[in-house]
Amino acid sequence: MSTILIVDDDDQLRMSFARLLKEEGYDIRTAPTGEAGIKEIRQAVPDLLIMDVRLPKMDGLAAFGEIRKIDSTLPVIIMTAFGTTDTAIEATKLGAFDYILKPFDIPAMLALIRQALEAGRLMRSRVEMNVAPDTAVPDAIIGHSDVMQEVYKSIGRVAPTDATVLIRGASGTGKELVARAIYQHSERADKAFLVINCVAIPETLLESELFGYEKGAFTGASSRKVGKIEQTNRGTIFLDEIGDMPMSIQAKILRLIQERSIERLGGTHPISVDVRILAATNRNLEKLMDQERFREDLYYRLKVVTLNLPLLKERAKDIPLLCEYFLSLYSREMKIDNPGMTKEAMALVGKYSWPGNVRELSNSIKKALIFSSGYPIRPRDISNAISGVISGKSGRTDPVSTEGIEKVARQWVRKMLMGQIEEDAFSYLMDRFGSIVIGEALNLTEGNRSRAAKMLGMSRPTLQSRIEKYNLVFETLVTTSEITST
Secondary structure, three states: OOEEEEEOOOHHHHHHHHHHHHHOOOEEEEEOOHHHHHHHHHHOOOOEEEEEOOOOOOOHHHHHHHHHHHOOOOOEEEEEOHHHHHHHHHHHHOOOOEEEEOOOOHHHHHHHHHHHHHHHHHHHOOOEEOOOHHHOOOOEEOOOOHHHHHHHHHHHHHOOOOOOEEEEOOOOOOHHHHHHHHHHOOOOOOOOEEEEEOOOOOHHHHHHHHHEEOOOOOOOOOOOEEOHHHHOOOOEEEEEOHHHOOHHHHHHHHHHHHHOEEOOEOOOOOEEOOOEEEEEEOOOHHHHHHOOOOOHHHHHHHOOEEEEOOOHHHHHHHHHHHHHHHHHHHHHHHOOOOOOEOHHHHHHHHHOOOOOHHHHHHHHHHHHHHHOOOOOEOHHHHHHHOOOOEOOOOOOEOOOOHHHHHHHHHHHHHHHHHOOOOOOHHHHHHHHHHHHHHHHHHHHOOOOHHHHHHHHOOOHHHHHHHHHHHOOOHHHOOOOHHHHHO
């Protein structure tokens, strides 16, 4: 459970906000002044600090400065009224995660809190390399194979430098873990680390999210907004899926790398920034350049150092180690004894090609563990965990692969869109998929909502609200067959 400290001298707001966040499943501490907040942090550092910028005696900026001395990686969200926006912007430039205006929109604040907590987790959770598989640390790069030894050496060589790094590899090979390992072994490890997924943010928002904007830059820009790059000054930015970045923004990233400066949307003056760029992609950038969808000059600026991550099938000797690691990790998470795996099950795991790489293996071991009932994992547990992809006799794969499922899902979405299902088609479709995902999580956990919430990475109250929204009943849950039969 994440701990959040709220520092605000408004008693009513502080108490009502604390009550709201407790209902969301967070552990809440509060303080009415900057001095009291600093004292709380010295006693025990929370996972997130939410602080009003206007406080009695010691103002927000002064308190923020003292807090950075205690823990420079603590994510901080600044709350501000319209009259103190410039102060909040100054705090953001000094390293605050973000700021939000009072009175704030509750869904927007909850989304910002989730982002800040995730950013804090990525900075603080160490990525261990080449550890014993039974250590069960949450974030680890496991493998003794020759190709993985080269990966470890490359991380060690590049981390202490300020070089731009391009991490290449298929989905599920661990690109984000490698980026975090580079950051955590760098000279900037005590500064901010920010992950920007170039696919997850809509193109229309990505530019303002990265570079910020000036007041009046576009309709709705009622005040200046500092972008994520400026917020991360002196830190490290990880641009995930950079192969999908729009061409217009690629030009601005090129300028950032070459000139160490940016311009906010609507701005006329360059702003100096000092950030290290790590980037990752599973795309063929050379092919994208031929198609004029990726800038050649940016490509050469990014690949100062290139790390190529191997497919899981290229490091097959690591599979038993990875199985041991995931069994140890998930047994500890589920608070059960590690049941181990039979030789037959391990042999079956070795026969599969693992198109989803380490991520697919991780998910399959977790599912098999849930259904093992405390007994050593057997071949049928593995086979069921990867949805019948493996044949127990020959080890061949059948057509129900990850790619096949995605193709079916796309066909279903296309069919629904062409049928003009709703005015708000996007929300309708997302709700349908949401109900399927939550329904399957409840099926896998036999209706245990706490375990399902943990599996989905959400709080139990949030899961409960989604169950009510989708009108789900455990005995009649939606299943993936809906997609193929609709």
